[in-house]
Amino acid sequence: MPASYLTLTRKLGKALMSSARKLRRAKQKILQKELKKNLKQAERAMDSLPKKCDECDAPFDRTKKEELDKWRIAVYDDGRIHLVCDGCTPESVKNESR
Numbered sequence: 001m002p003a004s005y006l007t008l009t010r011k012l013g014k015a016l017m018s019s020a021r022k023l024r025r026a027k028q029k030i031l032q033k034e035l036k037k038n039l040k041q042a043e044r045a046m047d048s049l050p051k052k053c054d055e056c057d058a059p060f061d062r063t064k065k066e067e068l069d070k071w072r073i074a075v076y077d078d079g080r081i082h083l084v085c086d087g088c089t090p091e092s093v094k095n096e097s098r
């Protein structure tokens with residue numbers, strides 16, 4: 001019967017529409033959660049940064065912007081992270097990022 005078929009698709013359409021809306025809302029929630037998580041991770045990463053150069057023990061002053069620009073984070077394949085000062089950064093690395 002065409003009539004019931006139409007009704008059925010309408011009902012289906014409505015259900016699909018509302019579930020799509022729910023899905024969108026759920027996605028937004030997930031996105032916001034991810035964003036918060038990433039921010040926290042970034043903060044934690046900053047907090048866990050060493051306070052000095054891992055190579056020569058030069059103190060690292062996080063509050064100086066020019067130091068932030070010069071110092072580098074060396075990430076090793078096994079996940080270790082080393083903070084290195086300007087003096088300990090190989091010239092080849094410095095030239096690369098320029």
Ligand SMILES: [Zn+2]
Binds near residue numbers: 055085086088
């Ligand atoms: Zn150093």
